[in-house]
Amino acid sequence: MAVSGQRRRPVVALYERIADAVHDGTYPPGSTLPSEPRLAAELGVSRPALREALLLLQEDGLLSVRRGVGRTVNDRPPRRGFEHVQPLEELIGVGAPLRVRALLRTVEEPTDFTTQHLLAPARAELRFWESVLTGEGTAAALSHEWAAADELLDRVHPEFARALRATEADTPTEADIPARADTPARAVVAGRGPASSMLSVLLGASRETALSARSGITATLLGRRRGEQLGRPADTPAVLVTQVVRVGQVPVLAAKHMLPTGAPALPVLQSH
Structure with missing residues (x-):
């Protein structure tokens, strides 16, 4: 689903609730579907918001309107998966993808974010990639990406596990240059050459594997460290995009993307 950044987030969330109900067999x-008044009451939402979400679902091919019947679920609703997931460097690149510059490639224990979104046990080891996306010499976004634990990836998406290992093996390193005070000793501090985002690696390894994703967006401030990385003041307003990508029901990648004011526009907000 491609939703304009100008659409209200509650409508996007409502779209997702109904789409999930279609794909899990509730509808x-x-x-x-129930009538608009009944469906609005069941979902606890206003009829205008519901009507907008239903129109988006019609545009995306999940629903049709039949005269005298109402809104019906299409016999073959479009599969949510690979074609909906797009790397941020391509999504916000104007005319051409942004350049990915690797800052850090390491392994770390789960944080609150990854425990919640990757369902990682406390002692798991998760790959963590930190990258800056640049365009025309200007830092446009800061990306933090985590992959699920190797043992899980080897079971549910071995191609992605192998691609991550191969990518990290080929990454130029400057291990004698500390990236931050809490960098583990086994961290790989990446050089300044071109790199790939973790999501790009995942997509390249998923030509035979269907993916689905969910995204969220909030407003925030950069803060001191992220401001330094992006060359902006700490109090610069920013958009924080979070994303979780799954194979079936299993999360395999979680990410946070920080886009400061003045970065290339985010023309499409994916929320799957």
């Missing part, structure tokens, strides 16, 4: 193919 199976060929079934008719």
